[in-house]
Amino acid sequence: MNRKIMWMLKSLLISYIVTVVMLMVLTLLLYKLEISERIVSAGIVAIYVLSTLVGGIMIGKMARTRRFIWGISLGMSYFLLLLLITLGVYRTINADIAGLSTTWILCVGGGMIGGMIS
Secondary structure (H helix, E strand, C coil): CCCHHHHHHHHHHHHHHHHHHHHHHHHHHHHHHHHHHHHHHHHHHHHHHHHHHHHHHHHHHHHCHHHHHHHHHHHHHHHHHHHHHHHHHHCCCCCCHHHHHHHHHHHHHHHHHHHHHC
16 A cells, blocks of 8 residues: 555544544533533534644654645545545534535644644
8 A cells, every 4th residue: 555545544543533532531521511512512623623733743744745735635534534424424414514614624724734833
């Protein structure tokens, strides 16, 4: 398998591991502290950004050149995989264009920043 594809797969795997761990923490906080929906929404946004940031840092360290482009690619891949998972589970997308656009910007931006600071 191509080395660059392996970089992307490893970085995506790390991003999704970070996502799962952070979602578990958010779930625990929701259960224990009964936090509001607004705080949960902000937590989900933070999870998108931090997960792609970590993945962007990882792929940037592996690529060493054009790191921000690799970070952008990771953010787009993360978003597309998130979209596919949502379609697989719910059979529909329950979001408007503005919500999808915002999520896309958060994912791509987090990956790009991660690639740039790697």
